Every structure is written in structure tokens, then in C-alpha cells.
Amino acid sequence: MKQPVFTEALKILDGKFCNLPFHQERIFRTSKTFFEKPARIDLSESDIPLEYRNGIVKCRIIYSGHVIGIEYQHYKFRTIRKLKLIVDDAIDYSFKYADRHNIDNLLSRKHECDDILIVKNGCITDTSFSNVVFRNESGLYTPASYLLAGTKRRLLLEQGIIQEKEIKAEDIKEYSRLYIINTMIDLEDNVSLDTSDLI
Numbered sequence: 001m002k003q004p005v006f007t008e009a010l011k012i013l014d015g016k017f018c019n020l021p022f023h024q025e026r027i028f029r030t031s032k033t034f035f036e037k038p039a040r041i042d043l044s045e046s047d048i049p050l051e052y053r054n055g056i057v058k059c060r061i062i063y064s065g066h067v068i069g070i071e072y073q074h075y076k077f078r079t080i081r082k083l084k085l086i087v088d089d090a091i092d093y094s095f096k097y098a099d100r101h102n103i104d105n106l107l108s109r110k111h112e113c114d115d116i117l118i119v120k121n122g123c124i125t126d127t128s129f130s131n132v133v134f135r136n137e138s139g140l141y142t143p144a145s146y147l148l149a150g151t152k153r154r155l156l157l158e159q160g161i162i163q164e165k166e167i168k169a170e171d172i173k174e175y176s177r178l179y180i181i182n183t184m185i186d187l188e189d190n191v192s193l194d195t196s197d198l199i
Contacts, residue, residue, distance in 0.1 A: 005098040015053035018137040084113040093147040129184040134175035141165040
């Protein structure tokens with residue numbers, strides 16, 4: 001039986017890994033679930049190629065029972081102006097699989113929008129590439145019904161900056177703004193849109 005392949009994306013800022021322990025823990029947890037020997041991937045900042053030691057860089061690790069490859073690329077923020085709500089009650093992305101065909105199939109339905117916001121069993125989950133945070137006058141809230149337990153999401157929850165809450169599709173009107181967060185994108189980067197731009 002062919003072993004599944006997973007990815008892990010890490011942010012490098014001016015030659016320093018960000019939030020590294022959370023990523024190492026997720027790799028360990030994933031590999032412990034799927035493989036006989038849990039993987040421990042030791043990353044050294046001295047191994048970062050010189051041309052990727054300035055600015056914001058995305059480091060992508062591809063692994064199965066062993067490390068398949070490590071890729072680096074300079075990161076540019078995406079512009080998100082509109083999100084299309086797409087319903088899929090069967091989707092599962094609880095582990096960071098390299099094979100994203102289920103999400104890509106949903107993404108093909110975004111039409112004129114920049115990305116999708118996936119609704120599962122009536123509840124808001126994630127976009128195709130990020131967790132989300134909603135803002136209203138009471139504070140910042142992330143859906144309890146996420147697809148993937150993102151490392152940035154976990155950090156913000158542990159810091160008490162955001163709170164977890166069940167958010168149904170019909171609850172969107174209670175919020176004024178939606179923020180996109182992931183390994184590469186912080187709240188203060190303000191990759192966000194008005195909730196009126198959710199189609």
C-alpha cells in the first residue's frame with residue numbers, strides 16, 4: 001500500500017523560522033498517526049540558502065515516512081477581495097495532505113471570486129488555504145468547525161487574541177470583517193475583506 005504524503009509550510013522571516021515548535025509537533029503527530037516511526041525533522045537556520053535569508057520566505061517540507069524534499073520561495077501576499085461560500089458536508093482535511101484534489105475540486109467552483117469559504121454541515125470552516133477569523137464589536141472569533149488545525153490559529157488562541165466559536169453560515173451577518181490567517185499571514189498583515197464580500 002502506498003504511503004500518504006504530507007506537507008508542512010513554515011514562515012522564515014529574515015533568516016529565522018517562525019513558530020517552529022508548533023510545526024515540529026504537527027509533523028510528529030501526523031507521522032505518529034500514519035507511520036511506524038514518528039518523524040522528527042530537525043531544521044537548522046544555518047541550512048537556509050543564503051538567497052532566502054532576507055524578507056518573508058515560505059519553506060515547504062514534503063514528507064512521508066521520510067523527508068522527500070524541502071523547498072524555499074519568496075512569499076507574496078495574495079489579494080482577496082471576494083470569497084464564494086461552497087458547501088461540502090463530506091470534506092475532510094484534518095491532516096495536511098500533499099494531495100489536495102478534494103479542495104481543488106471545490107476551488108474550481110469559485111468562478112469570479114478570489115477563493116472559497118467552505119461550509120460543512122451548516123458551519124463555516126476554512127478557505128482553500130487558510131483558517132479564518134471574524135470580527136464584530138465583541139472581539140475576534142475563529143470557527144470551532146475548522147478543517148485543519150492551523151499553527152497560527154493555535155498560537156493566537158493560546159495568546160488569547162482570538163476566541164473559538166461555532167459560526168454557522170447564517171451567523172455571518174453578525175460580523176463585519178473576515179481575516180485570513182495561516183503560517184505565512186498574521187492578523188496584522190490585514191489580508192481581510194468585509195463580510196458583505198462573501199458571495
